Amino acid sequence: MEVKEVKEKVARVLQKYRHDKSLLVDILQDIQAENGYLPREMLEEVSRGLDVPLSRVYSVATFFKAFSLKPRGRHLINVCLGTACHVRGADRVLGQIERELGIKKGENTPDLRFTLETVNCVGACALGPIVIIGEDYHGEMTPEKVSAVLKNYN
Amino acid sequence: MTRLKSLGELEALRKSIIKGRDPNKTCITVCNGTGCHAQGCKNVTAAFQEEVKRQNLAGKVDIRISGCHGFCERGPLVVIKPADIFYQRVRVKDIPEILAETIGKGNIVSRLLYTNPKTGEKIVHENEVPFYQRQKRIIFGNNGLIDPTSIDDYFAVGGYAALRKALQMTPEQIIEEIKKSGLRGRGGAGFPTGNKWESTRRAKGDAKYIICNSDEGDPGAYMDRSLIEGNPHSVLEGMLIGAFAIGSHQGYIYIRNEYPLAVKNVRLAIQQMEDIGLLGKDILGSGFDFNIRVNRGGGAFVCGEETALLASLEGKPGEPRAKYIYPSERGLWGQPTNVNNVETWANIPLIISNGADWYSQIGTEGSKGTKIFALVGNITNTGLVEVPMGITLREIVYDIGGGIPKGRRFKAVQTGGPSGGMIPESLLDMPVDFDELTKAGSMMGSGGMIVMDEKTCMVDMARYYTSFLEGESCGKCVPCREGLQRMREILTNITIGKGKKGDIELLEELSATLVDAALCALGGTAPNPVMSTIRHFRDEYEAHIKEKRCPAGVCNIGKARAK
Numbered sequence: 001m002e003v004k005e006v007k008e009k010v011a012r013v014l015q016k017y018r019h020d021k022s023l024l025v026d027i028l029q030d031i032q033a034e035n036g037y038l039p040r041e042m043l044e045e046v047s048r049g050l051d052v053p054l055s056r057v058y059s060v061a062t063f064f065k066a067f068s069l070k071p072r073g074r075h076l077i078n079v080c081l082g083t084a085c086h087v088r089g090a091d092r093v094l095g096q097i098e099r100e101l102g103i104k105k106g107e108n109t110p111d112l113r114f115t116l117e118t119v120n121c122v123g124a125c126a127l128g129p130i131v132i133i134g135e136d137y138h139g140e141m142t143p144e145k146v147s148a149v150l151k152n153y154n
Numbered sequence: 155m156t157r158l159k160s161l162g163e164l165e166a167l168r169k170s171i172i173k174g175r176d177p178n179k180t181c182i183t184v185c186n187g188t189g190c191h192a193q194g195c196k197n198v199t200a201a202f203q204e205e206v207k208r209q210n211l212a213g214k215v216d217i218r219i220s221g222c223h224g225f226c227e228r229g230p231l232v233v234i235k236p237a238d239i240f241y242q243r244v245r246v247k248d249i250p251e252i253l254a255e256t257i258g259k260g261n262i263v264s265r266l267l268y269t270n271p272k273t274g275e276k277i278v279h280e281n282e283v284p285f286y287q288r289q290k291r292i293i294f295g296n297n298g299l300i301d302p303t304s305i306d307d308y309f310a311v312g313g314y315a316a317l318r319k320a321l322q323m324t325p326e327q328i329i330e331e332i333k334k335s336g337l338r339g340r341g342g343a344g345f346p347t348g349n350k351w352e353s354t355r356r357a358k359g360d361a362k363y364i365i366c367n368s369d370e371g372d373p374g375a376y377m378d379r380s381l382i383e384g385n386p387h388s389v390l391e392g393m394l395i396g397a398f399a400i401g402s403h404q405g406y407i408y409i410r411n412e413y414p415l416a417v418k419n420v421r422l423a424i425q426q427m428e429d430i431g432l433l434g435k436d437i438l439g440s441g442f443d444f445n446i447r448v449n450r451g452g453g454a455f456v457c458g459e460e461t462a463l464l465a466s467l468e469g470k471p472g473e474p475r476a477k478y479i480y481p482s483e484r485g486l487w488g489q490p491t492n493v494n495n496v497e498t499w500a501n502i503p504l505i506i507s508n509g510a511d512w513y514s515q516i517g518t519e520g521s522k523g524t525k526i527f528a529l530v531g532n533i534t535n536t537g538l539v540e541v542p543m544g545i546t547l548r549e550i551v552y553d554i555g556g557g558i559p560k561g562r563r564f565k566a567v568q569t570g571g572p573s574g575g576m577i578p579e580s581l582l583d584m585p586v587d588f589d590e591l592t593k594a595g596s597m598m599g600s601g602g603m604i605v606m607d608e609k610t611c612m613v614d615m616a617r618y619y620t621s622f623l624e625g626e627s628c629g630k631c632v633p634c635r636e637g638l639q640r641m642r643e644i645l646t647n648i649t650i651g652k653g654k655k656g657d658i659e660l661l662e663e664l665s666a667t668l669v670d671a672a673l674c675a676l677g678g679t680a681p682n683p684v685m686s687t688i689r690h691f692r693d694e695y696e697a698h699i700k701e702k703r704c705p706a707g708v709c710n711i712g713k714a715r716a717k
Contacts, residue, residue, distance in 0.1 A: 063471035064452025082373030123376025126226035126536035137192035
C-alpha cells in the first residue's frame with residue numbers, strides 16, 4: 001500500500017470517530033474490516049493521528065482476539081467453540097476443517113482463500129455446532145458436511 | 155421528526171401513534187433475531203413482503219419484523235396477530251400457502267404448527283406451547299410485539315411511559331423505589347442495584363458516568379444480545395432513568411463486536427432518540443441533559459469484568475485492576491461510574507411503571523423479579539426462557555426445556571458461564587435464585603444454562619472451561635496466569651490417561667489459591683468448574699485416574715494407553 005493511501009484511509013476512520021482516543025478499539029475494528037487485518041503502517045498512522053504511543057496501539061491490537069496483524073484470507077472461517085457447540089461436538093468439526101484445508105486454527109491457506117479462526121459463542125446456540133464463513137451462518141454442522149460447505153467459497 | 159419539548163408532548167405522540175393503529179388488522183410477525191437469522195428468516199421475511207405485494211394484500215395485512223421470541227430451536231418463527239397463530243420452522247416455500255389459507259380463508263396450516271412431543275397434539279397459539287406456558291415474560295415478552303427498528307412500536311406498547319413518570323419524581327425517590335423493589339444486578343454478582351446507584355449518586359466527582367455492560371462473553375448465554383437487539387429502547391429507557399437518578403450526563407454501551415445486529419439496532423435506536431429529543435440537551439423540558447455512546451469490544455472475555463471494561467473504554471488494553479475502590483467511587487476517567495448489565499437496565503422501566511410493590515411480589519425472599527436464561531446444550535427446546543426467580547431447575551429443564559433429546563439421561567446443568575459450576579441431578583429440585591446457586595457451588599452469572607447428558611464427560615468439561623479461561627486470562631496477576639495453565643495441564647493429563655494419585659488434591663489446592671489470591675472476578679471464580687465437578691462427580695475423576703477409563707466415553711484414554 002502506498003503511503004498516501006495509508007494516510008487517507010486512516011484519516012477517514014479517525015475523522016469518523018472525531019480523533020477520540022477512547023474509541024481506539026472501534027477505530028481498529030473499522031480498519032480491520034476494511035483491510036482484513038491491521039497493517040503495521042496503518043497502526044503507525046493511527047498512533048500519529050491520535051497522538052497515542054505506538055506501544056499502546058500495539059498492546060490494544062494484540063490484546064483483543066478480534067485483531068490480526070497478519071494478512072488474512074478472502075473468507076474468514078469462524079468455528080464456534082462456545083460451550084453449547086462444544087457439547088454438541090464442535091471440536092470434531094474444527095478438526096475436519098483443519099484436515100480438509102491442511103491448516104491449523106489461526107492460519108491462512110497458502111492461496112489466501114481461507115483463514116481459520118475460532119470464536120467463543122455467537123449466541124446461535126440452538127443451531128450448534130455453528131460455523132460462520134464471512135457473514136453466512138452454517139448451523140448443525142457435522143464433520144461430514146464440511147467439504148460440501150467449503151466448496152461454496154472461492 | 156420534531157423534537158418533543160415536554161412530557162405532555164410525549165404523551166400526545168403516544169396517543170396519536172396508538173390511535174393510528176388498528177388493533178384488529180392482521181399482522182404477520184417474523185422473528186428476526188440472530189437465531190432465526192441463522193435459520194434463514196431474512197429470506198422468509200422478504201418472501202412475505204413480496205407475496206403480499208403480489209397477492210395485493212397490503213391493505214389487509216401488515217408484515218412486522220420482530221425481535222427474538224426465544225424459541226430459537228424452532229426458528230424461523232412466525233406469529234400471526236391478533237389471532238396469535240404460531241407457525242414454526244417456516245420456509246420460503248410455505249409462504250404462498252400461509253397467505254392464501256390463513257390470511258385469505260382463515261384456515262390453519264397444520265403442518266407448520268408446533269407438535270407437543272409428549273401428547274402428539276398440534277398447538278395453534280403461541281401462549282399454549284409448553285415452552286412458553288411456564289414462563290413469565292415481563293421483560294422479554296415485548297420482543298415479539300415490536301419491530302426493534304421502530305421507536306413508534308415501542309411507544310405503542312407503553313414505551314417511555316416510565317421515563318415520563320420518573321421525570322416527575324426526585325432522583326432520591328427513584329433510587330428508593332429501585333431499592334425497595336429488591337432488584338439485584340443481572341450481570342452475575344447480584345449486587346443490589348439501588349444501593350449501587352445510591353453510592354454513585356453520593357460519590358463526589360466532576361462528572362458521573364453510567365455504563366451498560368453488553369459484553370456478554372459467557373459462551374452459551376445470549377439473553378443480553380436478544381434484549382438489546384430485539385428491544386433496544388427498553389434498555390435505553392432504563393439507562394435514561396438511571397442517569398437521571400444518579401445525576402449522570404454521559405452513558406456508554408460497551409457491546410461485543412460478535413453481535414453485529416445488536417450493534418446496528420442499538421445505534422439506530424440512539425439516533426431515533428436523538429432525533430425526537432429523548433437524548434441531548436434539556437430532555438422533555440426537564441432541564442436534564444444526557445447522551446449515550448456505543449463502544450464495541452474486541453473479543454476479550456475479561457472485558458465483561460467491570461474494571462477491565464472501563465480500561466477498554468479509555469482506549470487501553472482491557473486489563474482489570476484490584477477493586478479496593480469501587481467504580482462507583484472512581485471509575486471511568488477516575489470519576490464515579492455506575493456499571494449495570496443489559497438485563498438490569500431493562501428491568502428499570504418495569505419497576506418504575508408498575509411500582510416496587512408489584513415487582514417484589516415476583517421471586518424469592520432474596521432474589522426478586524424474573525431472570526432470563528439461555529437454555530442450551532443437550533436439551534430438546536433450545537432457547538431463551540424468562541422465569542420467575544425461585545422456579546426449580548427441574549421445571550426449567552423438563553417442563554420448559556422438554557428434557558434431554560435422543561432418549562439419553564440428564565447428567566448435569568452448568569450455570570454461571572465458564573466460571574460457574576456444574577449442578578448434578580440430585581440438586582434438580584433446588585429453587586433457582588442468587589443465593590441457592592451459590593450454595594450449590596455454582597452461581598447465577600449472566601444466565602447461561604448448559605444442559606449436559608450422560609455422554610458428556612465432567613473431567614473433559616472441567617478441562618474445556620479451564621482451557622477457555624486460561625486463554626482469556628489477561629495475564630496481569632500470577633495466580634490466574636500460572637495457576638490456570640497448571641490446572642489445564644493436570645486436567646489434560648487426566649483425560650489422556652496420564653492422571654496420577656494426588657492430582658485431585660493438587661487441583662483443589664491450586665483452586666483455593668486462585669480463589670484467595672487472583673486479582674479480579676475472572677481468576678477468583680475460574681476454579682468453579684473444577685471444584686464443582688470434583689465435589690459432585692469425584693467418581694469420574696477417580697475412574698480416569700485409577701482405572702484409566704472415561705465413563706462417558708469421551709476421552710481418548712484407550713489411545714493414550716495403546717501408544
